Amino acid sequence: MKIIRQIGIIFLVCWLSEVIERLLPFTFPASVIGMALLLACLLTGVLKIRHIQEKADFLLENMAFFFIPAGVSIINYFDVLKSSAVQLIIICVVSTVVTFAVTAWSVRLTVRCMVLAGSGGTGSGSKAEDARKQGESATGGKEKEGKGIE
Amino acid sequence: MSEIFASPYFGVALSVITFWIGVKLQRRLKTPVCNPLIVAIVLTSGVLLIFRIPYESYNEGGEIINMFLAPATACLAVAIYTKIEMLKQYWLPIAVGCTAGSAASMLSVYGLCRLFGLDGSLTVSLLPKSVTTPIAVSIAEPAGGMVPITVVAVIGTGILGSIIAPVLIRIFRVTDPVAAGLAIGASSHAVGTSKAIELGEVEGAMSGLAIGICGIITVLISMAVL
Numbered sequence: 001m002k003i004i005r006q007i008g009i010i011f012l013v014c015w016l017s018e019v020i021e022r023l024l025p026f027t028f029p030a031s032v033i034g035m036a037l038l039l040a041c042l043l044t045g046v047l048k049i050r051h052i053q054e055k056a057d058f059l060l061e062n063m064a065f066f067f068i069p070a071g072v073s074i075i076n077y078f079d080v081l082k083s084s085a086v087q088l089i090i091i092c093v094v095s096t097v098v099t100f101a102v103t104a105w106s107v108r109l110t111v112r113c114m115v116l117a118g119s120g121g122t123g124s125g126s127k128a129e130d131a132r133k134q135g136e137s138a139t140g141g142k143e144k145e146g147k148g149i150e
Numbered sequence: 151m152s153e154i155f156a157s158p159y160f161g162v163a164l165s166v167i168t169f170w171i172g173v174k175l176q177r178r179l180k181t182p183v184c185n186p187l188i189v190a191i192v193l194t195s196g197v198l199l200i201f202r203i204p205y206e207s208y209n210e211g212g213e214i215i216n217m218f219l220a221p222a223t224a225c226l227a228v229a230i231y232t233k234i235e236m237l238k239q240y241w242l243p244i245a246v247g248c249t250a251g252s253a254a255s256m257l258s259v260y261g262l263c264r265l266f267g268l269d270g271s272l273t274v275s276l277l278p279k280s281v282t283t284p285i286a287v288s289i290a291e292p293a294g295g296m297v298p299i300t301v302v303a304v305i306g307t308g309i310l311g312s313i314i315a316p317v318l319i320r321i322f323r324v325t326d327p328v329a330a331g332l333a334i335g336a337s338s339h340a341v342g343t344s345k346a347i348e349l350g351e352v353e354g355a356m357s358g359l360a361i362g363i364c365g366i367i368t369v370l371i372s373m374a375v376l
Binding site: 014028035056066070073074081095096103105108111 | 161165166169185186187190191194195198199205208211212213215216218219220221222223225226227228229230232234242243244246248250251252253254255259262263266268272276279280282283284285287288289292296297298299301302303305306307310311314315318322326328329330332333334336337338340341360362365366369373
């Protein structure tokens with residue numbers, strides 16, 4: 001019954017988000033509305049994490065499985081894939097590297113700005129320092145060679 | 151003969167079996183190239199092509215599996231909620247990093263598509279390729295993209311990201327685990343996150359947060375431009 005109740009809760013959230021999607025004057029994906037709705041329910045205490053824990057773990061852990069049918073439908077698009085395979089691969093590689101670099105650099109810049117601002121005494125800088133320490137202890141010895149650089 | 155395959159049980163069973171083989175293979179070989187999803191897609195497609203089973207028959211079961219995509223996406227909220235303390239603590243770097251990363255991803259894809267002269271439908275299919283599959287699909291589909299192309303690009307990006315993440319961390323000298331985690335999550339969503347978890351606790355948590363947050367930001371950006 002526990003699992004059935006959890007399925008019920010999550011499916012209800014999904015259905016409500018589809019209703020909201022229809023009511024919205026602009027197009028916004030129902031799945032993202034569902035995510036926001038579920039987060040709002042958890043934050044406001046309407047739902048407790050134990051109400052959905054097992055079902056959520058099941059869905060999150062097996063996320064990849066649910067994409068198989070969508071992936072298999074590629075057999076209907078072989079000609080598109082064949083004609084522009086090289087371009088697709090280049091686009092994937094380049095944009096992955098660009099996204100990684102831009103994200104990493106902008107985070108680094110933000111943390112540095114916070115440290116600078118925090119040296120005045122707001123405390124946000126020390127939080128950033130804490131992050132670094134936490135991270136270093138979490139990564140343990142693996143990142144040893146990286147430690148000395150910054 | 152073909153009607154025996156038109157049962158929803160066939161599609162679901164075939165998907166589970168091929169996915170199970172994929173999981174086994176990955177455990178045995180321990181390489182990210184053997185992603186269970188890719189193995190399942192290749193094997194399932196192979197079975198359909200070899201035995202000349204129409205895609206529509208397989209999709210009787212496929213539609214049932216598809217039904218779980220939205221609930222799975224909604225559950226990303228649980229992943230965010232369990233890391234809410236970290237989100238509160240680093241909200242500014244997370245917000246800046248995810249916004250910059252999502253914008254960089256879409257801009258670079260758009261620029262390259264124009265450079266190669268790819269058509270509009272293909273461009274739209276590729277634009278959301280750095281976010282998690284259900285969100286990417288829900289962006290590409292209404293805008294006239296080809297869903298399977300989006301799925302393959304998203305998964306390909308994820309696998310690529312999880313392979314090259316350690317190399318990129320070294321090349322770009324990312325020593326801050328918060329930056330490394332967010333960069334992995336922003337560039338290669340859930341598949342990359344599994345790699346980030348291996349790298350460390352902070353990396354894994356940040357990468358997991360980036361999946362949901364980059365998803366939302368990418369939706370907002372695409373609403374503004376599409």
